[in-house]
Amino acid sequence: MSAEPRLHTLRVARTARVATLGTPATxxxxxxVLHGYGQLAADFVSAFHPLVAPDRCVVAPEGLSRFYVDGMAQHEQVGASWMTREAREAEVSDYVDALDATVRHLADDTPPSLHVLGFSQGAVTASRWALWGDTAVDRLVLWGGAPAHDLDLAEHAASLRALxxxxxxxxxxPYxxxxxxxxxxxxLQAHDIPxxxxxxxxxxxxxxxxxxALVAPA
Structure with a gap:
């Protein structure tokens, strides 16, 4: 009999949160917009008021893992994370599924034109979702971050060129x-990705x- 513990995995239902500005259904x-490490969607989305217009809304999903960012003493300030390196493949799969589900939950029958902006840790999240998710993404903005290091750009070059x-x-x-x-x-240039x-x-x-400037007329 082995003395080593065995880890088992199972799928469970989670309650995800999303903050919005404007009216997604119309x-x-x-x-x-995908927040960075240690942020919450309701706080993060407030920076995006300049994007809101009669036919344009902002949708800010929140990472599924929340924690206290002010240490063990205060327990007052809470933030969220998209993933850690622990059970990383499962966490990536979970947040890709959650982001797809968020769009399905809020969208009307007609899929919207979808612009995805990821900030910091959210940039890595956004790049994975745009290429691995089931949601059609028209534009990808990586702000203060980069495409995920584990993306095979050769495999996904055609998809990235279309974005x-x-x-x-x-x-x-500093990052x-x-x-x-x-x-x-x-x-990106090594794979002819504009x-x-x-x-x-x-x-x-x-x-x-x-x-x-991202939404200003050309």
């Missing part, structure tokens, strides 16, 4: 240094000026 254009892919970062973002920015672009890049003066945050 909007022809959705911006699905309107944009990278956004602040000039003082998107010049070297990392250049490495991300080289990785990308639009935008920068703004600032750090690791959602800034209203470049946000408005």
């Amino acid at each position: 909007a022809g254009s959705w911006w699905v 309107d892919l944009t990278l956004v970062a602040g000039t003082e973002d 998107v240094t010049d070297d990392r920015w250049a490495a991300i672009r080289r990785r 990308v639009t890049t935008r920068t703004f003066e600032g750090g690791h945050r959602i800034d209203p000026a470049p946000l408005r």
Whole structure:
């Protein structure tokens, strides 16, 4: 008899949360925005008021794992995470399924034009969902982050070329240094994946000026 514990897995129902601005059921254009590590959807979505228009709404799903971000002493400030490295394949599968289910839950019979913006950890999440999920994505914006390292860009190059892919970062973002920015672009260029890049003066945050520029007429 083995003394080592055995881990078993099973699927269970979860209650997911999503914050919205505007009216998803009647909007022809959705911006699905995915928060970063330690954030909550209701707080994160407030930065996206500039995107709301009569025919455009904002949908902010929340990561399924919540935790106290202020340590063991206070237990006052709560944040969420999309995944950790523990049981990572299952967690990725769970959040891809949850994001697909969110769109089905909120959408009318006519699928909206879908723009997905992922910030920080949400950028990795957004890139996986856009390529591995069942939801048709028209535009992908990775803000303060990069495509997931485990995406096979050769396999998904055609899908990424069909997307309107944009990278956004602040000039003082400590997580998107010049070297990392250049490495991300080289990785995409190696597979002939076109990308639009935008920068703004600032750090690791959602800034209203470049946000408005994303929906400004060309």
